[in-house]
Amino acid sequence: xxxxxxxxxxxxxxxxxxxxxxxxxxxxxxxxxxxxxxxxxxxxxxxxxxxxxxxxxxxxxxxxxxxxxxxxxxxxxxxxxxxxxxxxxxxxxxxxxxxxxxxxxxxxxxxxxxxxxxxxxxxxxxxxxxxxxxxxxxxxxxxxxxxxxxxxxxxxxxxxxxxxxxxxxxxxxxxxxxxxxxxxxx
Amino acid sequence: xxxxxxxxxxxxxxxxxxxxxxxxxxxxxxxxxxxxxxxxxxxxxxxxxxxxxxxxxxxxxxxxxxxxxxxxxxxxxxxxxxxxxxxxxxxxxxxxxxxxxxxxxxxxxxxxxxxxxxxxxxxxxxxxxxxxxxxxxxxxxxxxxxxxxxxxxxxxxxxxxxxxxxxxxxxxxxxxxxxxxxxxxxxxxxxxxxxxxxxxxxxxxxxxxxxxxxxxxxxxxxxxxxxxxxxxxxxxxxxxxxxxxxxxxxxxxxxxxxxxxxxxxxxxxxxxxxxxxxxxxxxxxxxxxxxxxxxxxxxxxxxxx
Amino acid sequence: xxxxxxxxxxxxxxxxxxxxxxxxxxxxxxxxxxxxxxxxxxxxxxxxxxxxxxxxxxxxxxxxxxxxxxxxxxxxxxxxxxxxxxxxxxxxxxxxxxxxx
Numbered sequence: 001x002x003x004x005x006x007x008x009x010x011x012x013x014x015x016x017x018x019x020x021x022x023x024x025x026x027x028x029x030x031x032x033x034x035x036x037x038x039x040x041x042x043x044x045x046x047x048x049x050x051x052x053x054x055x056x057x058x059x060x061x062x063x064x065x066x067x068x069x070x071x072x073x074x075x076x077x078x079x080x081x082x083x084x085x086x087x088x089x090x091x092x093x094x095x096x097x098x099x100x101x102x103x104x105x106x107x108x109x110x111x112x113x114x115x116x117x118x119x120x121x122x123x124x125x126x127x128x129x130x131x132x133x134x135x136x137x138x139x140x141x142x143x144x145x146x147x148x149x150x151x152x153x154x155x156x157x158x159x160x161x162x163x164x165x166x167x168x169x170x171x172x173x174x175x176x177x178x179x180x181x182x183x184x185x186x
Numbered sequence: 187x188x189x190x191x192x193x194x195x196x197x198x199x200x201x202x203x204x205x206x207x208x209x210x211x212x213x214x215x216x217x218x219x220x221x222x223x224x225x226x227x228x229x230x231x232x233x234x235x236x237x238x239x240x241x242x243x244x245x246x247x248x249x250x251x252x253x254x255x256x257x258x259x260x261x262x263x264x265x266x267x268x269x270x271x272x273x274x275x276x277x278x279x280x281x282x283x284x285x286x287x288x289x290x291x292x293x294x295x296x297x298x299x300x301x302x303x304x305x306x307x308x309x310x311x312x313x314x315x316x317x318x319x320x321x322x323x324x325x326x327x328x329x330x331x332x333x334x335x336x337x338x339x340x341x342x343x344x345x346x347x348x349x350x351x352x353x354x355x356x357x358x359x360x361x362x363x364x365x366x367x368x369x370x371x372x373x374x375x376x377x378x379x380x381x382x383x384x385x386x387x388x389x390x391x392x393x394x395x396x397x398x399x400x401x402x403x404x405x406x407x408x409x410x411x412x413x414x415x416x417x418x419x420x421x422x423x424x425x426x427x428x429x430x431x432x433x434x435x436x437x438x439x440x441x442x443x444x445x446x447x448x449x450x451x452x453x454x455x456x457x458x459x460x461x462x463x464x465x466x467x468x469x470x471x472x473x474x475x476x477x478x479x480x481x482x483x484x485x486x487x488x489x490x491x
Numbered sequence: 492x493x494x495x496x497x498x499x500x501x502x503x504x505x506x507x508x509x510x511x512x513x514x515x516x517x518x519x520x521x522x523x524x525x526x527x528x529x530x531x532x533x534x535x536x537x538x539x540x541x542x543x544x545x546x547x548x549x550x551x552x553x554x555x556x557x558x559x560x561x562x563x564x565x566x567x568x569x570x571x572x573x574x575x576x577x578x579x580x581x582x583x584x585x586x587x588x589x590x591x592x
Contacts, residue, residue, distance in 0.1 A: 095514030103506030110498030133548030
């Protein structure tokens with residue numbers, strides 16, 4: 001086994017183990033950062049495969065996303081610091097079976113199909129062709145992704161803003177005046 | 187140069203740079219007076235002695251693995267950032283095709299390192315420092331990425347050696363005037379200094395470092411200074427032309443420019459006031475982000491001509 | 492590092508993600524499972540691109556689309572969690588019964 005293969009298997013094991021630990025750990029911040037570790041391992045494998053821009057962009061994006069995820073986990077989980085043991089699962093048996101069936105099905109596909117072997121030419125530039133592809137033949141896909149992200153931003157702000165369908169929830173209310181003896185005006 | 191040699195040189199430059207940063211801080215204290223309410227054990231000889239003599243205390247139920255990991259991660263990221271920088275016009279310790287994106291990854295992982303440092307001590311003031319810093323750090327990181335893309339446009343490449351090469355005629359700081367000031371603000375943020383020091387500030391009694399003591403405290407301060415070294419060389423490379431310049435050899439020019447940026451950051455850290463966190467957040471999103479778009483537009487128009 | 496090995500690892504990540512999505516009660520943990528699934532898809536895409544498609548640029552484009560899907564899913568997911576929590580003070584999938592018949 002060459003060095004590259006050894007490093008690949010080490011990174012793959014890290015990705016899978018970290019992904020497993022996401023659902024087993026008690027501390028929620030650790031869960032988010034275990035997921036980040038899984039993503040970093042996958043990003044490193046992508047770097048080994050020659051995708052220079054994609055590997056680092058994955059690590060970059062996932063760092064930011066997992067940071068935000070950690071904040072939301074602390075907001076919404078009842079046991080964020082992991083000081084008590086907890087397990088919040090439902091339909092555990094079904095989930096395990098579904099996971100194993102998915103893995104077996106996809107793995108069977110990987111092993112049984114006769115995939116062609118056309119490796120990336122050594123020393124090829126990958127970033128410049130990607131840029132030309134994004135802004136040339138695949139401009140429509142790129143722009144659609146951009147508009148989708150804009151729609152997502154607007155949608156997220158609308159969903160999570162405090163004012164509901166009937167206006168801001170505190171419309172019409174006034175803060176208490178500084179002078180405690182002032183008469184209330186109706 | 188062999189990989190081990192490159193690693194050795196990088197770490198050597200890092201340690202020398204940290205010593206220089208300590209001297210700059212001492213000079214700032216001499217010229218501008220001591221920092222009000224500053225906790226002791228900053229990066230001085232006294233701090234070193236303190237770190238060796240004092241024990242490192244822990245809090246109740248800390249996340250000890252993350253607490254000890256945070257300064258190591260911070261230092262590792264600083265070393266990674268420094269390794270990207272070209273020391274001669276066509277050579278860098280680590281020359282990747284997408285160098286700017288690697289620096290972006292260094293920035294975002296730094297925010298995570300600071301958050302972990304604040305979260306893991308299971309204490310109130312460090313937690314507040316960590317949360318404030320995440321909000322400000324992620325926002326100012328967006329600003330810096332647009333500014334860096336603007337610097338990459340004339341080079342038509344994300345590779346740092348190409349960006350250095352594209353500045354042979356004119357430095358990026360001159361033809362993209364908004365770039366360097368905005369990038370310096372990011373530098374203040376990731377080195378936790380001055381107006382962007384929402385993580386380790388005196389109004390939180392040391393913030394994420396409030397529960398640090400002994401050797402881990404020194405490690406954190408060392409890592410902060412190391413990140414300043416890495417940032418200064420990166421700013422000198424992307425905006426001031428890096429190793430380019432007449433007469434003197436490349437590495438000397440890079441050191442001079444990086445030293446200038448580091449002195450500038452230390453001065454800005456002492457001279458600018460830190461607004462309230464929510465005001466700074468509004469300022470970043472409403473003023474700085476549009477300015478970074480403007481910088482990108484200027485860079486684009488420049489390149490199209 | 493053959494394409495089969497990479498696809499096995501990607502399949503394992505997807506299987507792990509499916510387990511996480513189906514088994515977690517909390518909405519944010521469910522989203523972690525979805526992230527793992529897309530992680531596996533991303534790895535498979537880059538594996539195909541590098542080893543069976545000789546670096547065709549559209550392969551990288553598909554990976555970028557997968558990353559955009561991740562970003563969109565997280566943003567909408569968190570916005571929904573916040574909106575649902577504000578209306579009903581629940582953050583677990585079991586208490587959101589109004590859509591089931």
